[in-house]
Amino acid sequence: MVRNTISLGLIKNKTMDKMLLYFSAPWCTTCQYMTTIVNELSSEINLRIVNVDEEKEFALKYQLEGFPAFVMVDENMQETIKLYGGRTKEEIIEMYNS
Secondary structure, eight states: OOSOBOOGGGOOOTTOSEEEEEEEOTTOHHHHHHHHHHHHHTTTSOEEEEETTTOHHHHHHTTOOSSSEEEEEETTSOEEEEEESOOOHHHHHHHHHO
16 A cells, blocks of 8 residues: 555645656556555655545546546645656656656
8 A cells, every 4th residue: 555645734844846746546557557656656756646535636636638647846845847647667757866
C-alpha cells in the first residue's frame, strides 16, 4: 500500500521547489501495475499520490485526461509537465529532474 498519500491540508511545503503528483485510481489496471515503482520513488523524490476517487476536486484542478497521470508542479502548485500512462522508474526520475 502506498504510504505517501496526499493530505490536501499539508500539500504545500514552503521549502519545496517542485513536487511530482501521481494521480491514480483503484480500478485502474495500469495504476495497480505502477504501485511498486511509485512506492520506491516516494522515498527518493518529492512525490505525492492522489487517489482520484477520494480527491476528485483536487484532481479536477489539473484537467486530467486519463490515468495514471504524472503532474510536475512548481512551488506554487502550478503544472509544469504532465505525462500519462505507465512509465519506468527511470522515465519518472528523468521527468522529475528535467
